[in-house]
Amino acid sequence: MNAQNITEPRSDALQHNVSAFAASFSRTTLPGRIIFGNDALISLDEELDARKAHRTILIVSDRQGHLSRLGRSALGSRLRAEWNTVRQHVPRELAARATDAAGAAGADSILAIGGGSTIGLGKAVAVATGLPLAVAPSTYAGSEMTPIYGLTDGHTKHTVRNDAALPAIVAYCPELFTALPPHIVGPSGLNALAHCAEALWSENCDPITDALALDGARRLQRSLHNAYDSTDAHSRADVLIAACLAGMALGTVGTSLHHSLCHLLGGMCNAPHAETHAVLLPYVIAFLQPAVPTTMGRLAEAMECAPDDLATHVWSLARSVGAPAGLREVGISRDAVEAVAQAAAGKPLHSPRPLGLQSLQSILHAAWSGESPQPT
Structure with a gap:
């Protein structure tokens, strides 16, 4: 397989039209x-x-x-x-x-x-x-x-x-x-935010899943800090509702690049699930932003930051609620990160932006070091 052609881009303009003007769509909702x-x-x-x-x-x-x-x-x-x-x-x-x-x-x-x-x-x-x-x-x-x-x-x-x-x-x-310790609250809340983000840039998104994901992101922005810093029942319940909304959105549209990489890291490196999501998300956002600027703008609005600052905002949020400062802090070696990049390059990953081995290496090695995410 040619690693430079493992995915096809999705038009952000098309997604914007669907989301903004409620063009025709069909959806089988989840029971329960x-x-x-x-x-x-x-x-x-x-x-x-x-x-x-x-x-x-x-x-x-x-x-x-x-x-x-x-x-x-x-x-x-x-x-x-x-x-x-x-x-x-x-x-x-x-x-x-x-x-x-x-x-x-x-x-x-x-x-x-x-x-x-x-x-x-x-x-x-x-x-x-x-x-x-x-x-x-x-x-x-x-x-x-x-x-x-x-x-x-x-x-x-x-x-x-x-x-x-x-x-x-x-x-x-x-x-x-109420008794959930902060070291679980923070990464677990970022896991929920990853669900919101991935649902928004999914090729299967629609106005309903967008609404769920954006409301989930708003709740996380306003309540995750306090849920981490205290046992405030209102804040923790708000984050719980956000997690529900995020799961509903992602469960409807399915996963793509971010979750694919997290699952590879989990399987190949036994990386802890929530912490891996918390570390990786800002770098995936930075990589995808040029391909889906409208989507990222809407997520940035929900997160109360400028679109160009979204990746660093999420990175700072993760740090402020106790997420590890890079994949290296969860016991993953640089060689293991390279092996994950090589494995990912051989898989048909779904992504709004074309990516190959070099892109995957850039995302994963930046996440390993924990440096502030940069546009790519």
């Missing part, structure tokens, strides 16, 4: 029920009854005992088994073992409580078994609003899109977020 409020977990009993789900397997990390207790309480006599082994990037063999546990328990439903890795495991089990999935997120990953999940085989991460992975019930309980 959302419950938002401090009694959301209590409401699961009624919601599961309505689906005639009476034998539930609980998936929750063994590192989050308080979430396990909440899940057990919410399920009561409905609980048939509890699976506690959760790993980031969801190793395929782990998903297979959890699936076997659901079958052995005679489960007719799944409840996953936790962050993106826990929910991702729940999705994999739901797809394998056909069982309805209920989730209660405890971070701002937004995975709960998408039919997308990842599975890893060794150092290769596979991104899967399957409607059976979309949770039937999402219980947003703001109280779960």
